[in-house]
Amino acid sequence: MDLIELRSDTFTRPTPGMLQAMMNAHVGDDVFGEDPTVNELQTYTANLFGMEEALFCPSGTMTNQIAIMVHTRPGDEVICEALSHIYVYEGGGMARNSGVQPRLLPGDRGRISAAQVEEAINPDDVHRARTALVSLEHTANRGGGSCYNMNTLESIRALCYRHQLPLHLDGARIFNALQATGQNAAQLGSIFNSISVCLSKGLGAPVGSLLLGTSGFIKEARRCRKVMGGGMRQAGFLAAAGLYALKHQVLRLEEDHRHASILEKALHECRYVESVMPVETNIVIFNIKTPHTAADIAQKLLQQGIRVATTGPSQIRLVTHLDVTPAMIEKACAVIRRL
Numbered sequence: 038m039d040l041i042e043l044r045s046d047t048f049t050r051p052t053p054g055m056l057q058a059m060m061n062a063h064v065g066d067d068v069f070g071e072d073p074t075v076n077e078l079q080t081y082t083a084n085l086f087g088m089e090e091a092l093f094c095p096s097g098t099m100t101n102q103i104a105i106m107v108h109t110r111p112g113d114e115v116i117c118e119a120l121s122h123i124y125v126y127e128g129g130g131m132a133r134n135s136g137v138q139p140r141l142l143p144g145d146r147g148r149i150s151a152a153q154v155e156e157a158i159n160p161d162d163v164h165r166a167r168t169a170l171v172s173l174e175h176t177a178n179r180g181g182g183s184c185y186n187m188n189t190l191e192s193i194r195a196l197c198y199r200h201q202l203p204l205h206l207d208g209a210r211i212f213n214a215l216q217a218t219g220q221n222a223a224q225l226g227s228i229f230n231s232i233s234v235c236l237s238k239g240l241g242a243p244v245g246s247l248l249l250g251t252s253g254f255i256k257e258a259r260r261c262r263k264v265m266g267g268g269m270r271q272a273g274f275l276a277a278a279g280l281y282a283l284k285h286q287v288l289r290l291e292e293d294h295r296h297a298s299i300l301e302k303a304l305h306e307c308r309y310v311e312s313v314m315p316v317e318t319n320i321v322i323f324n325i326k327t328p329h330t331a332a333d334i335a336q337k338l339l340q341q342g343i344r345v346a347t348t349g350p351s352q353i354r355l356v357t358h359l360d361v362t363p364a365m366i367e368k369a370c371a372v373i374r375r376l
C-alpha cells in the first residue's frame with residue numbers, strides 16, 4: 038500500500054523537470070563565490086523581494102541561526118513567539134551559537150502584535166539584557182500555517198524603526214503566505230531587515246534555504262555560514278533545483294491550500310475531533326477529544342495508509358504538498374470520516 042504522506046511538506050521528491058534542471062546545471066566553487074547557478078539563484082531571489090543580496094545555505098535552521106548571529110551579541114535578547122521555530126525546533130541554537138536568550142511572547146496562533154513587542158523591549162539598564170532583535174514567522178508553523186496581515190507587519194516595522202531594532206522574518210513558508218494573502222514579495226522585503234526563505238518545503242526542492250538582506254548583512258552572514266560549516270562547493274546542482282522550484286512550483290501552492298481546506302472540512306464532521314485551527318495555507322492542526330489520544334488516532338490513520346504527525350498528546354498536524362494528489366486527498370478524507 039502506498040502511504041499518503043501528510044507529516045510534512047519536507048517529504049517532497051524532485052519532479053522530473055527539476056531533476057533535469059539539476060543535471061544540466063553549470064557549477065563552480067561557491068565558497069569562492071564562483072558557482073554561476075548559486076549566484077543566479079541568489080540574485081533571482083534577492084530581486085524578487087527587492088532586497089540587496091541573498092545567501093544560499095543548506096537549511097532554514099542555518100539561515101535563521103546566521104541571521105540571529107549577525108544581528109546580536111552574546112547576552113542579548115531576541116523577541117519571538119513562544120512556539121516559534123527559532124525557539125522550539127532549532128536545538129537551542131540561539132543560546133548555543135550566539136549566546137543569546139529568547140524573550141517569548143504568547144501569540145495568537147503563532148502571531149504577535151506590535152503592542153506585545155513594545156512591552157517586551159527592555160529599557161536601557163545594566164540589569165537588563167539588551168533587546169537586539171525581533172523575529173516573526175509568516176506563515177506560523179505551530180499556529181497552523183497562519184498569516185500576518187499587512188497592518189500588523191507595518192506597525193511592528195514602525196515600532197522596530199523607533200527602537201532601532203532589526204526585524205527578521207522566518208519565512209520558511211513565505212510563498213504560502215504570499216499566495217494566501219495576496220501580499221507581494223517586494224512589500225515584505227521592504228518591511229524586514231532579513232528574511233529566511235525555504236526551498237525544501239512546499240516548493241519541492243530537495244535541499245536549501247536563502248537568507249536575504251543588505252549587502253553588508255550578507256557579507257557578515259557569509260562569514261558565519263563558513264564558520265558553521267555551511268559553505269558548499271559545487272552547490273549549483275542544488276541551486277538549480279531551487280531556481281526551478283521558484284520558476285515553476287510557486288503558483289501551484291494554491292492547490293495545496295485547497296487540499297488543506299478539504300481536509301479541514303472533513304475533520305469538522307468527525308466525532309473524535311475536539312477542534313480544528315482555522316486553515317489559511319497548507320497546514321491543518323486539530324485537537325482530539327478524550328478518551329482518544331493523538332498517538333492512537335495517528336496509529337489508526339497509519340494502518341489505513343495515512344501518515345500524520347503528532348504535535349502534542351492530543352494534537353495532530355497534517356501538511357499538504359506537491360506529492361499529494363487530489364485522489365489522495367479524497368482517500369484521506371474518506372479514511373478520516375469513517376475512523
Ligand SMILES: *Cc1c(COP(=O)(O)O)cnc(C)c1O
Nearest residue numbers: 096097098099122174178207209
Ligand atoms: C522547516 C522550518 C524551518 C527550517 O527548517 P530546516 O529543516 O532547517 O530547513 C524554519 N522555520 C520554520 C517555521 C519551518 O517550518
